[in-house]
Amino acid sequence: MPVLTSTRIDVTALLGSVQSPARGGIASFVGVVRDHHGGRAVARLAYSAYAPMVEAECARIIFEAQRRWPVAVALRHRIGCLEVGDVAIVVAVGAAHRDAAFEACRFVVDEVKLRAPIWKQESYVDGGVGWVEPAAVEPRIPAESAR
Amino acid sequence: MTAAAPATVAVHVLLFASYAERLGFESLELRLPASETVAGVVERIRALPGGNGLPIQPLCAVNLTHVPLEYPVTAGDEIAILPPLAGG
Numbered sequence: 001m002p003v004l005t006s007t008r009i010d011v012t013a014l015l016g017s018v019q020s021p022a023r024g025g026i027a028s029f030v031g032v033v034r035d036h037h038g039g040r041a042v043a044r045l046a047y048s049a050y051a052p053m054v055e056a057e058c059a060r061i062i063f064e065a066q067r068r069w070p071v072a073v074a075l076r077h078r079i080g081c082l083e084v085g086d087v088a089i090v091v092a093v094g095a096a097h098r099d100a101a102f103e104a105c106r107f108v109v110d111e112v113k114l115r116a117p118i119w120k121q122e123s124y125v126d127g128g129v130g131w132v133e134p135a136a137v138e139p140r141i142p143a144e145s146a147r
Numbered sequence: 148m149t150a151a152a153p154a155t156v157a158v159h160v161l162l163f164a165s166y167a168e169r170l171g172f173e174s175l176e177l178r179l180p181a182s183e184t185v186a187g188v189v190e191r192i193r194a195l196p197g198g199n200g201l202p203i204q205p206l207c208a209v210n211l212t213h214v215p216l217e218y219p220v221t222a223g224d225e226i227a228i229l230p231p232l233a234g235g
Contacts, residue, residue, distance in 0.1 A: 118234030119164035133231040
């Protein structure tokens, strides 16, 4: 399944996709559109993405998580126009024990925010729009990038 | 006898979100000296109208992978100049 979707994310289905008799715990993160940012009231927002790279980078992130912890990972990120309260991202991680599930879930969320080329444009209640541009963080360049 | 390396290479440059808005386009074909790096691509894009709003050292990717600015470009590369990421 691709990571990006332009339709509502089915959280229950995603949790179910990492469940198995051998996995005693499922940790999840559900990111929801907030009604404020930087002191301004947000009406809605639009996510856009460099889709082929999001898929490639998220596949690498999931691979790295599964190399560090014995887990199953499911990840979806919404793109397009979202209203306050809509689910924007879901990470579900199933593992035999909770420590691995919690740690891998946190890792995947953090890495997606740091590495997946996705952008967010907010529309404000008082009018106007603005790109959300967190202070640029140096991406960690994978060693295999060196030619 | 070996063929001489081409003096220039053609690459495909992609811009997104606020950077595409500033420059007014999302993609561009560029012809570059064969020894050019990603930093050289950024320099050329920053020299275009609207380009001075881009940072000197933006995030960049080549062929769907994050790369450092000193990364060498080769013919046919897809070079993406990425505004600060805001997923999640």
